Amino acid sequence: MQELAIAIFNGISIGSVLLIAALGLAIVFGLMGVINLAHGELMMLGAYATFVVQNVFKPLEDSPIFSIYIFVALPVAFVVAGLVGLLLERGVIRYLYGRPLETLLATWGVSLILRQFVRSVNWGLVLGIAIFCLLFFGGLFVVKRRGNWERIRNGAIALLLVLSAGISTTASILLGRAFGDVLTKPWFSARNVDVTAPAWLRGGLAMGNFQLPYSRVFIIILTLLCLAGIYWFLNRSTWGLRIRSVTQNRSMSACLGIPTDRVDALTFALGSGLAGIAGCAITLLGSVGPNTGQNYIVDTFMVVVVGGVGNLFGAVIAALAIGTVSYLIGSGTLALLISPVEFLQPLTDLFNFFATTSMAKVLVFVLIIAFLQVKPAGIFPQKGRTAEL
Incomplete structure (x- = not known):
C-alpha cells in the first residue's frame, strides 16, 4: 500500500507538470482554436528565463536571499513568455484566425526559429x-x-x-x-543547462523508506495556485468575461463594443505566460535545453483533447489521469500489484513489457486513441454555440 501511495503521488506530480503546461494551451487552443506548436518553445523560454534569474542571484548563493530567487523567476518567466506570445499573436497569428492548418504550419516554423535562436543568441x-x-x-x-x-x-x-x-x-x-x-x-549554445533548486526545495518529506520530493510538492501547489488564478480571472474579472464573450460569439461581442483584437492579444499572451511558468516549474525536475519543449508538447495536446477542448476542469482530470497511469505502468507498480493474481498473469506480462518510461507512453497513447474512439470530443465536450463553431 505504501508503494501504491508513492506511485500515486508521483503520478499526480507528473500530472501536475502536464497540467501546468496544458493550462496555457487549453486557453490558446481550447478558447481560441489556435493550434500553437510553439507552445513547447514558450515553456523552454520560461525555463531559460529561470536560468538567467538564477545566475543573477548566483553571487548571493551563500546568502538567504538566494533561496527566494524562484519567486522572482516565476513572474520573469511569465512576462518573457507572455511578451514573446504577444509578438507572435500580433505578428503572425492575427492574420490566420479560422485557418487551423496555416496556424499549425506557421507556429511550427516559429518553434524552429525559437530553438535555433536559443542555440545561437x-x-x-x-x-x-x-x-x-x-x-x-x-x-x-x-x-x-x-x-x-x-x-x-x-x-x-x-x-x-x-x-x-x-x-x-x-x-x-x-x-x-x-x-x-x-x-x-553564444549565451547558452546547444548544451543543456542546470538550474540549482533553492535549499528549501531539496530533499523530501520522509514516508517510511520513501521520500516525497519537496520540488514536486511545490509544483503541485504552484499548479493549484495557477488553476485557481485562471478560474478567477476567466469568471470574475472584466477581461476574463470579455474573453468568454468573444469565445462564445465574436460578432455579437464586437457589436457590444468589446475590443476583440485586444481580447485576442490578451488571451494569447496569457496562455503564453502560463507556458513560461510551466517552464520555470520543469527546471526543478532536471536540466533544460533548446529541445525541452518538444518533450511536453504532444502530452499537453493530449491533455487538452482528452479533457475536452476549452474545459479547464476536464484538463485537470485528464492531466492527473494521464500522469498517474503513465507512472503506474512505467514504474512497474501496476504489474507488481496484479502479479499475485495467477489468472491475470498474461496481463502482468503485458505490463512488465511496457514497464519503462518510453514504452509506457506508447501504451498510454494507445489507450487515449481507444478512448477518443468512444468519446471523440473528450471527457467534457463543448455544448451550445461554441460546439458549433
Whole structure:
C-alpha cells in the first residue's frame, strides 16, 4: 500500500507538470482554436528565463536571499513568455484566425526559429535585432505621419523591411569582427543547462523508506495556485468575461463594443505566460535545453483533447489521469500489484513489457486513441454555440 501511495503521488506530480503546461494551451487552443506548436518553445523560454534569474542571484548563493530567487523567476518567466506570445499573436497569428492548418504550419516554423535562436543568441545578434526594430518601427512611425500613408503603405513596409534588415545585418557583422568573442560568444549554445533548486526545495518529506520530493510538492501547489488564478480571472474579472464573450460569439461581442483584437492579444499572451511558468516549474525536475519543449508538447495536446477542448476542469482530470497511469505502468507498480493474481498473469506480462518510461507512453497513447474512439470530443465536450463553431 505504501508503494501504491508513492506511485500515486508521483503520478499526480507528473500530472501536475502536464497540467501546468496544458493550462496555457487549453486557453490558446481550447478558447481560441489556435493550434500553437510553439507552445513547447514558450515553456523552454520560461525555463531559460529561470536560468538567467538564477545566475543573477548566483553571487548571493551563500546568502538567504538566494533561496527566494524562484519567486522572482516565476513572474520573469511569465512576462518573457507572455511578451514573446504577444509578438507572435500580433505578428503572425492575427492574420490566420479560422485557418487551423496555416496556424499549425506557421507556429511550427516559429518553434524552429525559437530553438535555433536559443542555440545561437549572443550580444551581436541582440544588437542586430535592436537596430532592426529601431530602424523599422521608427521608420514606420515617421512614414505614417504622411497624409498619403494608405496609398504607399505596402511599398513603404517592403522598403523599410529590406533596408532595416540589410543595415542591421551589416552592423551586427561589423560589430562582431570589431569586438570578437565579446559579442559572438553564444549565451547558452546547444548544451543543456542546470538550474540549482533553492535549499528549501531539496530533499523530501520522509514516508517510511520513501521520500516525497519537496520540488514536486511545490509544483503541485504552484499548479493549484495557477488553476485557481485562471478560474478567477476567466469568471470574475472584466477581461476574463470579455474573453468568454468573444469565445462564445465574436460578432455579437464586437457589436457590444468589446475590443476583440485586444481580447485576442490578451488571451494569447496569457496562455503564453502560463507556458513560461510551466517552464520555470520543469527546471526543478532536471536540466533544460533548446529541445525541452518538444518533450511536453504532444502530452499537453493530449491533455487538452482528452479533457475536452476549452474545459479547464476536464484538463485537470485528464492531466492527473494521464500522469498517474503513465507512472503506474512505467514504474512497474501496476504489474507488481496484479502479479499475485495467477489468472491475470498474461496481463502482468503485458505490463512488465511496457514497464519503462518510453514504452509506457506508447501504451498510454494507445489507450487515449481507444478512448477518443468512444468519446471523440473528450471527457467534457463543448455544448451550445461554441460546439458549433
